[in-house]
Amino acid sequence: MANHKSALKRIRSNNAKRLRNRYQHKTTRTYIKKLRETTDKAEAVELLKKVSSMLDKLAKRNIIHKNKAANNKSKLTSYVNSL
Secondary structure, three states: OOOOHHHHHHHHHHHHHHHHHHHHHHHHHHHHHHHHHOOOHHHHHHHHHHHHHHHHHHHHOOOOOHHHHHHHHHHHHHHHHHO
16 A cells, blocks of 8 residues: 555546546447447437547547547448448
8 A cells, every 4th residue: 555645646536537548438439339230310410510529539648549530530431331
């Protein structure tokens, strides 16, 4: 266990950040799943805008790798275009 006041604070802040990152990542995965299940083109286009933004934010904050975000956006865009 940590002995210093700053180390205890770091443990608390790391846990808070971890929970926030998990929440944002899970929310994005849920929206991706929702986008893949939709068959309506207009609805898919709207969802794609939102999901692309979410993926960019995750990549910017280093929650996921930037290439993973780019690959997901590419696959989702080609899916929406095929509808």
